[in-house]
Amino acid sequence: MHERAGTPARPEDLVDVDALLAAYDERIPDVADPAQRVAFGTSGHRGSSLDTAFNDAHIAAITQAIVEYRASQGITGPVFIGADTHALSLPAQRTALEVLTANGVRVLADANGEWVPTPALSRAIIVHNRGRSEDLADGIVITPSHNPPRDGGFKYNPPHGGPADSDATSWIAARANELLAEGNAGVRRSDRANWEGYDFLGAYVEDLPKVVDIDAIRSSGLRIGADPLGGASVAYWAAIRDRLGVDVTIVNPEVDPRWPFMTLDWDGRIRMDPSSPHAMAAVLRHQADFDVLTGNDADADRHGIVTRDGGLMNPNHFLAVAIDYLYANRPGWSRDAAVGKTLVSSSMIDRVAAALGRRLVEVPVGFKWFVPGLRDGSVAFGGEESAGASFLECDGAVWTTDKDGIILALLASEIAAVTGKTPSERYAELAADHGAPAYARVDAAATNEQKARLGRLSEADVSAKELAGEAITAILTTAPGNGAAIGGVKVVSESAWFAARPSGTEDVYKIYAESFRGPEHLERVQEAARAIVDAALG
Secondary structure, eight states: OOTTTTSBOOGGGSOOHHHHHHHHHHOOOOTTSGGGSOOEETTEEEEEGGGTSSOHHHHHHHHHHHHHHHHHTTOOSOEEEEEOSSTTHHHHHHHHHHHHHHTTOOEEEETTOOOOOHHHHHHHHHHHHTTOSSSOOEEEEEOOTTOOTTEEEEEEEOTTSSOOOHHHHHHHHHHHHHHHHTTTTTOOOOSSOOOEEEOHHHHHHHHGGGTSOHHHHHTSOOOEEEEOTTSTTHHHHHHHHHHHOOOEEESOOOOOTTOTTOBOOTTSSOOOOTTOTTTTHHHHTTGGGOSEEEEEOTTSOOEEEEETTTEEOOHHHHHHHHHHHHHHHOTTSOTTOEEEEETTSOTHHHHHHHHHTOOEEEEOSSGGGGHHHHHHTSEEEEEETTTEEEEOOTTSOOOOSSOOHHHHHHHHHHHHHHHSSOHHHHHHHHHHHHOOOEEEEEEEEOOHHHHHHHHTOOGGGOOOOEETTEEEEEEEEEOTTTOOEEEEEEEEESSEEEEEEEOSSSSEEEEEEEETTOHHHHHHHHHHHHHHHHHHHO
Protein backbone atom coordinates (compact mmCIF):
# COMPACT_ATOMS: atom_id res chain seq x y z
CA MET A 1 0.00 0.00 0.00
CA HIS A 2 1.40 3.38 -1.01
CA GLU A 3 1.81 5.88 1.84
CA ARG A 4 -0.28 8.48 -0.02
CA ALA A 5 -3.11 6.17 -1.08
CA GLY A 6 -6.42 7.99 -0.72
CA THR A 7 -4.85 11.46 -0.57
CA PRO A 8 -5.35 14.23 -3.16
CA ALA A 9 -3.18 14.24 -6.26
CA ARG A 10 -0.34 16.76 -6.30
CA PRO A 11 1.06 18.63 -9.31
CA GLU A 12 3.93 16.16 -9.56
CA ASP A 13 1.44 13.28 -9.88
CA LEU A 14 -0.13 14.72 -13.02
CA VAL A 15 0.70 13.58 -16.52
CA ASP A 16 2.27 16.05 -18.95
CA VAL A 17 -0.49 16.10 -21.57
CA ASP A 18 1.62 17.98 -24.14
CA ALA A 19 4.38 15.37 -23.88
CA LEU A 20 1.79 12.59 -24.09
CA LEU A 21 0.26 13.98 -27.29
CA ALA A 22 3.63 14.72 -28.86
CA ALA A 23 4.77 11.17 -28.20
CA TYR A 24 1.56 9.85 -29.79
CA ASP A 25 2.40 11.57 -33.07
CA GLU A 26 6.17 11.27 -33.07
CA ARG A 27 7.18 7.90 -31.65
CA ILE A 28 7.38 4.92 -34.02
CA PRO A 29 7.00 1.45 -32.46
CA ASP A 30 9.66 -1.22 -32.85
CA VAL A 31 7.76 -4.45 -33.50
CA ALA A 32 10.84 -6.43 -32.46
CA ASP A 33 10.13 -5.21 -28.93
CA PRO A 34 7.18 -7.21 -27.50
CA ALA A 35 6.20 -4.24 -25.31
CA GLN A 36 5.66 -2.11 -28.43
CA ARG A 37 3.56 -4.59 -30.39
CA VAL A 38 -0.23 -4.63 -30.60
CA ALA A 39 -1.65 -6.93 -27.92
CA PHE A 40 -5.35 -7.34 -27.20
CA GLY A 41 -6.14 -8.32 -23.62
CA THR A 42 -9.62 -8.82 -22.19
CA SER A 43 -10.34 -5.13 -22.85
CA GLY A 44 -8.63 -4.36 -26.15
CA HIS A 45 -5.19 -2.89 -26.82
CA ARG A 46 -3.88 -0.64 -24.06
CA GLY A 47 -0.68 1.26 -23.45
CA SER A 48 0.91 4.70 -23.25
CA SER A 49 2.41 6.79 -26.02
CA LEU A 50 5.22 7.59 -23.59
CA ASP A 51 6.17 3.89 -23.67
CA THR A 52 5.70 3.68 -27.47
CA ALA A 53 2.86 1.26 -26.80
CA PHE A 54 -0.10 3.40 -27.91
CA ASN A 55 0.84 5.66 -30.81
CA ASP A 56 -0.51 6.85 -34.13
CA ALA A 57 1.11 3.92 -35.95
CA HIS A 58 -0.54 1.39 -33.62
CA ILE A 59 -4.01 2.86 -34.09
CA ALA A 60 -3.66 3.17 -37.86
CA ALA A 61 -2.57 -0.48 -38.09
CA ILE A 62 -5.31 -1.73 -35.74
CA THR A 63 -7.99 0.20 -37.61
CA GLN A 64 -6.82 -1.14 -40.98
CA ALA A 65 -6.86 -4.64 -39.50
CA ILE A 66 -10.43 -4.09 -38.26
CA VAL A 67 -11.45 -2.93 -41.74
CA GLU A 68 -10.02 -6.11 -43.24
CA TYR A 69 -11.51 -8.30 -40.50
CA ARG A 70 -15.02 -6.93 -40.92
CA ALA A 71 -14.73 -7.39 -44.70
CA SER A 72 -13.72 -11.02 -44.18
CA GLN A 73 -16.79 -11.51 -41.97
CA GLY A 74 -19.20 -9.86 -44.41
CA ILE A 75 -19.91 -6.93 -42.08
CA THR A 76 -21.13 -4.13 -44.34
CA GLY A 77 -23.02 -1.76 -42.05
CA PRO A 78 -21.68 1.36 -40.34
CA VAL A 79 -19.01 1.53 -37.68
CA PHE A 80 -20.10 3.33 -34.52
CA ILE A 81 -17.12 5.06 -32.91
CA GLY A 82 -16.75 6.82 -29.58
CA ALA A 83 -14.04 8.03 -27.21
CA ASP A 84 -13.72 8.67 -23.49
CA THR A 85 -11.98 11.56 -21.71
CA HIS A 86 -8.41 10.21 -21.62
CA ALA A 87 -5.98 12.56 -23.38
CA LEU A 88 -5.03 9.94 -25.98
CA SER A 89 -8.60 9.04 -26.90
CA LEU A 90 -9.45 11.89 -29.27
CA PRO A 91 -6.12 11.68 -31.16
CA ALA A 92 -6.71 7.95 -31.58
CA GLN A 93 -10.24 8.64 -32.83
CA ARG A 94 -8.80 11.08 -35.38
CA THR A 95 -6.37 8.43 -36.63
CA ALA A 96 -9.10 5.80 -36.84
CA LEU A 97 -11.45 8.12 -38.73
CA GLU A 98 -8.77 8.87 -41.34
CA VAL A 99 -8.18 5.16 -41.95
CA LEU A 100 -11.90 4.32 -42.02
CA THR A 101 -12.52 7.19 -44.45
CA ALA A 102 -9.79 6.03 -46.84
CA ASN A 103 -11.30 2.54 -46.81
CA GLY A 104 -14.77 3.81 -47.68
CA VAL A 105 -16.34 2.70 -44.41
CA ARG A 106 -19.46 4.53 -43.24
CA VAL A 107 -18.81 5.90 -39.76
CA LEU A 108 -21.25 7.19 -37.12
CA ALA A 109 -19.62 9.43 -34.50
CA ASP A 110 -21.21 11.60 -31.84
CA ALA A 111 -23.25 14.34 -33.48
CA ASN A 112 -22.50 16.83 -30.72
CA GLY A 113 -18.82 16.10 -30.27
CA GLU A 114 -19.51 14.56 -26.86
CA TRP A 115 -17.58 11.76 -25.19
CA VAL A 116 -19.23 8.36 -25.59
CA PRO A 117 -19.51 5.84 -22.74
CA THR A 118 -18.94 2.20 -23.61
CA PRO A 119 -22.56 1.21 -22.80
CA ALA A 120 -23.95 3.94 -25.08
CA LEU A 121 -21.94 2.58 -28.00
CA SER A 122 -22.92 -1.02 -27.25
CA ARG A 123 -26.54 0.11 -27.06
CA ALA A 124 -26.27 1.87 -30.43
CA ILE A 125 -25.04 -1.33 -32.08
CA ILE A 126 -27.81 -3.39 -30.46
CA VAL A 127 -30.55 -0.99 -31.57
CA HIS A 128 -29.21 -0.63 -35.13
CA ASN A 129 -28.93 -4.40 -35.64
CA ARG A 130 -32.22 -5.39 -34.01
CA GLY A 131 -34.34 -7.21 -36.59
CA ARG A 132 -31.63 -6.98 -39.27
CA SER A 133 -29.83 -9.74 -41.10
CA GLU A 134 -27.92 -7.48 -43.50
CA ASP A 135 -25.83 -4.31 -43.23
CA LEU A 136 -25.03 -5.08 -39.61
CA ALA A 137 -23.12 -2.45 -37.64
CA ASP A 138 -20.15 -2.89 -35.35
CA GLY A 139 -18.14 -0.45 -33.27
CA ILE A 140 -14.87 0.92 -31.93
CA VAL A 141 -14.61 2.15 -28.34
CA ILE A 142 -11.54 4.25 -27.58
CA THR A 143 -10.85 3.92 -23.87
CA PRO A 144 -8.43 2.31 -21.42
CA SER A 145 -11.34 2.21 -18.94
CA HIS A 146 -10.20 3.09 -15.40
CA ASN A 147 -6.49 3.09 -16.29
CA PRO A 148 -4.23 6.04 -15.34
CA PRO A 149 -4.32 9.27 -17.39
CA ARG A 150 -1.14 8.43 -19.32
CA ASP A 151 -2.80 5.40 -20.95
CA GLY A 152 -4.88 4.89 -24.06
CA GLY A 153 -7.13 2.02 -25.08
CA PHE A 154 -8.74 0.75 -28.28
CA LYS A 155 -11.51 -1.87 -28.33
CA TYR A 156 -13.49 -3.54 -31.10
CA ASN A 157 -17.12 -4.55 -30.60
CA PRO A 158 -18.52 -6.75 -33.40
CA PRO A 159 -22.21 -6.79 -34.44
CA HIS A 160 -23.34 -8.48 -31.24
CA GLY A 161 -22.42 -5.23 -29.45
CA GLY A 162 -20.12 -6.67 -26.82
CA PRO A 163 -16.39 -7.25 -26.48
CA ALA A 164 -14.88 -9.19 -29.37
CA ASP A 165 -13.91 -12.79 -28.67
CA SER A 166 -10.34 -14.04 -28.80
CA ASP A 167 -10.69 -15.38 -32.35
CA ALA A 168 -11.42 -11.85 -33.59
CA THR A 169 -8.91 -10.03 -31.41
CA SER A 170 -6.12 -12.51 -32.17
CA TRP A 171 -6.69 -12.06 -35.91
CA ILE A 172 -6.81 -8.26 -35.62
CA ALA A 173 -3.69 -8.08 -33.44
CA ALA A 174 -1.72 -10.40 -35.72
CA ARG A 175 -2.66 -8.45 -38.83
CA ALA A 176 -1.92 -5.11 -37.13
CA ASN A 177 1.55 -6.31 -36.19
CA GLU A 178 2.14 -7.45 -39.77
CA LEU A 179 1.25 -3.97 -40.95
CA LEU A 180 3.51 -2.35 -38.36
CA ALA A 181 6.38 -4.60 -39.43
CA GLU A 182 5.91 -3.28 -42.98
CA GLY A 183 6.01 0.33 -41.80
CA ASN A 184 2.22 0.54 -42.26
CA ALA A 185 2.67 0.44 -46.03
CA GLY A 186 -0.55 -1.56 -46.23
CA VAL A 187 -2.57 1.03 -44.32
CA ARG A 188 -4.94 3.12 -46.40
CA ARG A 189 -5.29 6.60 -44.91
CA SER A 190 -6.93 9.88 -45.88
CA ASP A 191 -5.83 13.36 -44.87
CA ARG A 192 -9.42 14.09 -43.90
CA ALA A 193 -12.10 12.33 -41.88
CA ASN A 194 -15.64 11.75 -43.10
CA TRP A 195 -18.33 10.72 -40.65
CA GLU A 196 -22.04 11.10 -39.96
CA GLY A 197 -23.52 12.33 -36.71
CA TYR A 198 -25.31 10.05 -34.26
CA ASP A 199 -26.97 11.16 -31.02
CA PHE A 200 -25.55 8.56 -28.64
CA LEU A 201 -26.68 10.48 -25.55
CA GLY A 202 -30.25 11.09 -26.67
CA ALA A 203 -30.79 7.53 -27.86
CA TYR A 204 -29.36 6.04 -24.67
CA VAL A 205 -31.02 8.31 -22.11
CA GLU A 206 -34.45 8.17 -23.78
CA ASP A 207 -34.37 4.36 -23.57
CA LEU A 208 -33.36 4.16 -19.90
CA PRO A 209 -36.97 3.70 -18.69
CA LYS A 210 -36.94 0.39 -20.59
CA VAL A 211 -34.30 -1.04 -18.27
CA VAL A 212 -34.62 0.85 -14.96
CA ASP A 213 -37.74 1.98 -13.07
CA ILE A 214 -37.19 5.69 -13.55
CA ASP A 215 -40.69 6.52 -12.27
CA ALA A 216 -39.95 4.89 -8.92
CA ILE A 217 -36.65 6.75 -8.61
CA ARG A 218 -38.17 10.08 -9.64
CA SER A 219 -41.00 9.90 -7.11
CA SER A 220 -38.95 8.48 -4.23
CA GLY A 221 -37.64 11.68 -2.71
CA LEU A 222 -34.24 10.06 -2.36
CA ARG A 223 -31.18 12.25 -2.18
CA ILE A 224 -29.09 10.92 -5.08
CA GLY A 225 -25.56 11.90 -6.02
CA ALA A 226 -23.44 10.87 -9.00
CA ASP A 227 -19.75 11.45 -9.63
CA PRO A 228 -18.59 10.70 -13.19
CA LEU A 229 -14.97 10.81 -11.94
CA GLY A 230 -14.11 13.08 -14.85
CA GLY A 231 -15.30 10.51 -17.35
CA ALA A 232 -17.56 10.16 -20.38
CA SER A 233 -20.78 9.90 -18.35
CA VAL A 234 -20.77 13.54 -17.18
CA ALA A 235 -23.22 14.79 -19.85
CA TYR A 236 -25.32 11.62 -19.46
CA TRP A 237 -25.95 12.27 -15.77
CA ALA A 238 -26.94 15.84 -16.62
CA ALA A 239 -29.39 14.50 -19.21
CA ILE A 240 -30.80 11.97 -16.72
CA ARG A 241 -31.49 14.94 -14.44
CA ASP A 242 -32.78 17.35 -17.09
CA ARG A 243 -34.60 15.05 -19.52
CA LEU A 244 -35.88 12.32 -17.20
CA GLY A 245 -36.54 14.53 -14.19
CA VAL A 246 -34.43 12.49 -11.77
CA ASP A 247 -33.30 14.67 -8.86
CA VAL A 248 -29.62 13.78 -9.03
CA THR A 249 -26.73 16.01 -7.98
CA ILE A 250 -23.58 15.74 -10.07
CA VAL A 251 -20.99 15.91 -7.34
CA ASN A 252 -18.11 16.87 -9.60
CA PRO A 253 -18.80 17.75 -13.26
CA GLU A 254 -15.16 18.65 -13.99
CA VAL A 255 -13.35 17.01 -16.90
CA ASP A 256 -9.56 17.34 -17.13
CA PRO A 257 -7.35 14.72 -18.84
CA ARG A 258 -4.82 15.07 -16.02
CA TRP A 259 -7.47 14.16 -13.39
CA PRO A 260 -6.08 16.62 -10.80
CA PHE A 261 -9.22 16.27 -8.66
CA MET A 262 -8.69 12.54 -8.00
CA THR A 263 -7.24 10.95 -4.89
CA LEU A 264 -4.47 8.41 -5.40
CA ASP A 265 -5.24 4.71 -5.66
CA TRP A 266 -3.65 1.96 -3.56
CA ASP A 267 -0.36 2.09 -5.49
CA GLY A 268 0.00 5.88 -5.45
CA ARG A 269 -1.22 6.32 -9.02
CA ILE A 270 -4.23 8.19 -10.35
CA ARG A 271 -6.78 5.62 -11.41
CA MET A 272 -10.49 6.19 -11.99
CA ASP A 273 -11.69 3.02 -10.28
CA PRO A 274 -15.11 3.57 -8.69
CA SER A 275 -14.81 0.35 -6.68
CA SER A 276 -11.59 1.45 -4.93
CA PRO A 277 -11.96 3.22 -1.56
CA HIS A 278 -8.67 5.01 -2.24
CA ALA A 279 -9.65 6.33 -5.68
CA MET A 280 -13.11 7.19 -4.31
CA ALA A 281 -11.86 8.99 -1.18
CA ALA A 282 -12.94 12.43 -2.43
CA VAL A 283 -16.38 11.07 -3.32
CA LEU A 284 -16.73 9.43 0.08
CA ARG A 285 -16.49 12.82 1.73
CA HIS A 286 -20.05 13.36 0.47
CA GLN A 287 -21.38 10.07 1.87
CA ALA A 288 -23.59 11.71 4.50
CA ASP A 289 -25.09 14.13 1.97
CA PHE A 290 -26.94 11.46 -0.03
CA ASP A 291 -29.03 8.35 0.44
CA VAL A 292 -27.32 6.82 -2.59
CA LEU A 293 -24.11 8.15 -4.15
CA THR A 294 -22.48 6.53 -7.16
CA GLY A 295 -19.33 6.71 -9.26
CA ASN A 296 -18.37 5.62 -12.76
CA ASP A 297 -15.00 5.15 -14.41
CA ALA A 298 -13.78 7.01 -17.51
CA ASP A 299 -15.92 5.06 -20.00
CA ALA A 300 -18.76 4.35 -17.54
CA ASP A 301 -18.63 0.58 -17.86
CA ARG A 302 -17.93 0.22 -14.13
CA HIS A 303 -19.88 1.34 -11.10
CA GLY A 304 -19.25 2.21 -7.49
CA ILE A 305 -22.09 2.33 -4.96
CA VAL A 306 -21.92 4.45 -1.79
CA THR A 307 -24.72 4.46 0.79
CA ARG A 308 -25.20 6.75 3.76
CA ASP A 309 -25.18 3.79 6.17
CA GLY A 310 -22.56 1.54 4.61
CA GLY A 311 -20.07 3.67 2.70
CA LEU A 312 -18.53 2.23 -0.47
CA MET A 313 -19.94 -1.23 -1.11
CA ASN A 314 -17.72 -4.15 -2.03
CA PRO A 315 -18.52 -4.87 -5.72
CA ASN A 316 -19.40 -8.48 -4.91
CA HIS A 317 -21.87 -7.33 -2.28
CA PHE A 318 -23.72 -5.06 -4.68
CA LEU A 319 -23.81 -7.73 -7.39
CA ALA A 320 -25.51 -10.08 -4.93
CA VAL A 321 -28.04 -7.40 -3.94
CA ALA A 322 -28.72 -6.48 -7.57
CA ILE A 323 -29.39 -10.11 -8.50
CA ASP A 324 -31.59 -10.65 -5.44
CA TYR A 325 -33.67 -7.59 -6.33
CA LEU A 326 -33.89 -7.87 -10.11
CA TYR A 327 -35.02 -11.47 -10.34
CA ALA A 328 -37.80 -10.72 -7.85
CA ASN A 329 -38.89 -7.48 -9.53
CA ARG A 330 -38.72 -8.13 -13.26
CA PRO A 331 -41.87 -10.13 -14.11
CA GLY A 332 -41.11 -9.65 -17.80
CA TRP A 333 -38.00 -11.81 -17.51
CA SER A 334 -38.21 -15.48 -18.39
CA ARG A 335 -38.48 -17.84 -15.44
CA ASP A 336 -35.72 -19.85 -17.10
CA ALA A 337 -33.28 -16.92 -17.39
CA ALA A 338 -30.06 -17.73 -15.56
CA VAL A 339 -27.74 -15.69 -13.35
CA GLY A 340 -24.31 -15.08 -14.88
CA LYS A 341 -21.12 -14.57 -12.87
CA THR A 342 -17.39 -14.87 -13.44
CA LEU A 343 -15.72 -17.70 -11.55
CA VAL A 344 -13.76 -15.28 -9.35
CA SER A 345 -16.91 -13.52 -8.16
CA SER A 346 -18.30 -14.19 -4.68
CA SER A 347 -20.09 -17.45 -3.88
CA MET A 348 -22.68 -15.29 -2.14
CA ILE A 349 -24.08 -14.98 -5.67
CA ASP A 350 -24.37 -18.78 -5.87
CA ARG A 351 -26.39 -18.82 -2.65
CA VAL A 352 -28.62 -15.94 -3.74
CA ALA A 353 -29.27 -17.64 -7.10
CA ALA A 354 -30.14 -20.90 -5.35
CA ALA A 355 -32.56 -19.10 -3.02
CA LEU A 356 -34.21 -17.54 -6.08
CA GLY A 357 -34.46 -20.93 -7.76
CA ARG A 358 -32.36 -19.68 -10.67
CA ARG A 359 -29.73 -21.54 -12.65
CA LEU A 360 -26.19 -20.20 -12.24
CA VAL A 361 -23.89 -19.79 -15.25
CA GLU A 362 -20.27 -19.46 -14.13
CA VAL A 363 -17.84 -18.32 -16.85
CA PRO A 364 -14.15 -17.35 -17.11
CA VAL A 365 -12.95 -13.80 -16.44
CA GLY A 366 -14.03 -11.42 -19.20
CA PHE A 367 -17.41 -9.89 -20.00
CA LYS A 368 -17.33 -11.36 -23.51
CA TRP A 369 -18.50 -14.66 -22.04
CA PHE A 370 -21.88 -13.15 -21.10
CA VAL A 371 -22.62 -11.90 -24.62
CA PRO A 372 -24.46 -14.99 -25.99
CA GLY A 373 -26.73 -15.27 -22.95
CA LEU A 374 -27.58 -11.57 -22.81
CA ARG A 375 -28.33 -11.56 -26.54
CA ASP A 376 -30.81 -14.44 -26.46
CA GLY A 377 -32.18 -13.75 -22.97
CA SER A 378 -31.01 -17.05 -21.49
CA VAL A 379 -28.93 -15.01 -19.02
CA ALA A 380 -30.77 -12.00 -17.56
CA PHE A 381 -27.84 -10.60 -15.56
CA GLY A 382 -24.11 -10.92 -16.10
CA GLY A 383 -21.67 -9.55 -13.55
CA GLU A 384 -18.00 -9.68 -12.69
CA GLU A 385 -16.17 -9.01 -9.44
CA SER A 386 -14.45 -5.90 -10.83
CA ALA A 387 -17.69 -3.88 -10.66
CA GLY A 388 -18.87 -4.51 -14.20
CA ALA A 389 -22.33 -5.81 -15.11
CA SER A 390 -25.36 -5.46 -17.36
CA PHE A 391 -28.88 -6.85 -17.41
CA LEU A 392 -31.90 -7.19 -19.65
CA GLU A 393 -34.62 -4.65 -20.32
CA CYS A 394 -37.72 -4.97 -18.15
CA ASP A 395 -39.49 -6.97 -20.89
CA GLY A 396 -36.58 -9.38 -21.28
CA ALA A 397 -35.06 -7.83 -24.41
CA VAL A 398 -31.32 -7.25 -24.63
CA TRP A 399 -30.14 -3.86 -23.31
CA THR A 400 -26.37 -3.92 -23.83
CA THR A 401 -23.88 -6.72 -24.31
CA ASP A 402 -21.09 -4.71 -22.73
CA LYS A 403 -20.80 -3.55 -19.13
CA ASP A 404 -23.03 -0.64 -18.15
CA GLY A 405 -22.05 1.28 -15.04
CA ILE A 406 -24.82 3.85 -15.51
CA ILE A 407 -27.73 1.42 -15.20
CA LEU A 408 -26.08 -0.30 -12.23
CA ALA A 409 -25.74 3.09 -10.54
CA LEU A 410 -29.40 3.88 -11.26
CA LEU A 411 -30.40 0.42 -10.04
CA ALA A 412 -28.98 1.25 -6.61
CA SER A 413 -31.49 4.10 -6.37
CA GLU A 414 -34.31 1.94 -7.73
CA ILE A 415 -33.64 -0.65 -5.04
CA ALA A 416 -33.76 2.00 -2.33
CA ALA A 417 -36.88 3.58 -3.82
CA VAL A 418 -38.86 0.34 -4.18
CA THR A 419 -37.76 -1.52 -1.04
CA GLY A 420 -37.15 1.38 1.33
CA LYS A 421 -33.73 -0.09 2.11
CA THR A 422 -30.33 0.94 0.82
CA PRO A 423 -28.39 -1.76 -1.03
CA SER A 424 -26.00 -2.08 1.93
CA GLU A 425 -28.93 -2.62 4.30
CA ARG A 426 -30.23 -5.35 2.01
CA TYR A 427 -26.80 -6.97 1.84
CA ALA A 428 -26.72 -7.19 5.63
CA GLU A 429 -29.97 -9.16 5.43
CA LEU A 430 -28.54 -11.46 2.77
CA ALA A 431 -25.46 -12.05 4.94
CA ALA A 432 -27.70 -12.92 7.88
CA ASP A 433 -29.53 -15.45 5.69
CA HIS A 434 -26.64 -16.97 3.79
CA GLY A 435 -23.49 -16.19 5.77
CA ALA A 436 -20.99 -13.34 5.57
CA PRO A 437 -18.03 -14.29 3.39
CA ALA A 438 -14.54 -12.81 3.62
CA TYR A 439 -13.06 -12.19 0.17
CA ALA A 440 -9.68 -10.91 -1.01
CA ARG A 441 -7.24 -10.96 -3.89
CA VAL A 442 -3.49 -11.23 -3.37
CA ASP A 443 -0.50 -11.77 -5.66
CA ALA A 444 2.25 -14.39 -5.57
CA ALA A 445 5.56 -14.21 -7.40
CA ALA A 446 5.93 -16.29 -10.57
CA THR A 447 8.30 -16.48 -13.52
CA ASN A 448 7.06 -16.28 -17.11
CA GLU A 449 7.52 -20.05 -17.41
CA GLN A 450 5.50 -20.67 -14.25
CA LYS A 451 2.75 -18.34 -15.43
CA ALA A 452 2.58 -20.19 -18.74
CA ARG A 453 2.33 -23.53 -16.91
CA LEU A 454 -0.39 -22.17 -14.64
CA GLY A 455 -2.43 -21.21 -17.67
CA ARG A 456 -2.18 -24.80 -18.95
CA LEU A 457 -2.89 -26.68 -15.72
CA SER A 458 -5.23 -29.66 -15.77
CA GLU A 459 -7.22 -31.13 -12.88
CA ALA A 460 -4.73 -34.01 -12.69
CA ASP A 461 -1.92 -31.57 -11.89
CA VAL A 462 -3.50 -30.74 -8.52
CA SER A 463 -2.82 -33.50 -6.01
CA ALA A 464 -4.13 -31.80 -2.85
CA LYS A 465 -7.14 -33.33 -1.11
CA GLU A 466 -7.82 -30.60 1.44
CA LEU A 467 -8.16 -26.82 1.42
CA ALA A 468 -7.51 -25.16 4.78
CA GLY A 469 -8.91 -28.10 6.72
CA GLU A 470 -11.84 -28.91 4.45
CA ALA A 471 -12.14 -31.63 1.85
CA ILE A 472 -11.77 -30.36 -1.71
CA THR A 473 -15.05 -30.83 -3.57
CA ALA A 474 -14.05 -29.53 -7.01
CA ILE A 475 -10.95 -28.71 -9.03
CA LEU A 476 -11.75 -26.63 -12.10
CA THR A 477 -9.63 -25.65 -15.08
CA THR A 478 -12.67 -25.00 -17.28
CA ALA A 479 -15.69 -22.90 -16.39
CA PRO A 480 -18.82 -24.86 -15.36
CA GLY A 481 -21.09 -22.49 -17.26
CA ASN A 482 -19.64 -22.91 -20.74
CA GLY A 483 -16.71 -25.30 -20.61
CA ALA A 484 -14.22 -22.62 -21.64
CA ALA A 485 -10.68 -22.76 -20.28
CA ILE A 486 -10.19 -20.44 -17.32
CA GLY A 487 -6.47 -19.97 -17.89
CA GLY A 488 -5.66 -21.16 -14.40
CA VAL A 489 -7.27 -23.24 -11.69
CA LYS A 490 -10.12 -22.96 -9.18
CA VAL A 491 -10.27 -25.17 -6.08
CA VAL A 492 -13.49 -25.43 -4.06
CA SER A 493 -14.41 -26.77 -0.62
CA GLU A 494 -17.67 -26.67 1.35
CA SER A 495 -17.23 -23.13 2.68
CA ALA A 496 -14.30 -21.71 0.74
CA TRP A 497 -12.57 -21.51 -2.62
CA PHE A 498 -9.63 -19.99 -4.38
CA ALA A 499 -8.78 -19.32 -8.01
CA ALA A 500 -5.29 -18.69 -9.38
CA ARG A 501 -4.64 -16.96 -12.70
CA PRO A 502 -1.42 -15.60 -14.22
CA SER A 503 -1.02 -11.85 -14.56
CA GLY A 504 -0.66 -10.60 -18.10
CA THR A 505 1.52 -7.63 -17.13
CA GLU A 506 3.53 -8.57 -14.03
CA ASP A 507 5.70 -11.45 -12.78
CA VAL A 508 2.99 -12.68 -10.44
CA TYR A 509 -0.08 -14.84 -10.40
CA LYS A 510 -3.30 -13.61 -8.85
CA ILE A 511 -5.02 -15.51 -6.07
CA TYR A 512 -8.70 -14.78 -5.58
CA ALA A 513 -10.05 -16.41 -2.42
CA GLU A 514 -13.16 -16.45 -0.27
CA SER A 515 -14.28 -18.11 2.95
CA PHE A 516 -17.63 -18.19 4.69
CA ARG A 517 -15.77 -18.99 7.92
CA GLY A 518 -14.29 -15.51 8.36
CA PRO A 519 -11.06 -13.57 7.78
CA GLU A 520 -8.79 -15.93 9.73
CA HIS A 521 -9.91 -18.93 7.68
CA LEU A 522 -9.50 -16.82 4.54
CA GLU A 523 -5.83 -16.31 5.43
CA ARG A 524 -5.46 -20.09 5.76
CA VAL A 525 -7.10 -20.52 2.36
CA GLN A 526 -4.66 -18.05 0.82
CA GLU A 527 -1.68 -19.87 2.37
CA ALA A 528 -3.01 -23.21 1.15
CA ALA A 529 -3.60 -21.74 -2.31
CA ARG A 530 0.06 -20.73 -2.63
CA ALA A 531 1.18 -24.18 -1.52
CA ILE A 532 -1.22 -26.01 -3.85
CA VAL A 533 -0.32 -23.90 -6.88
CA ASP A 534 3.42 -24.02 -6.19
CA ALA A 535 3.23 -27.82 -5.91
CA ALA A 536 1.28 -28.09 -9.14
CA LEU A 537 3.83 -25.90 -10.91
CA GLY A 538 6.71 -27.97 -9.57
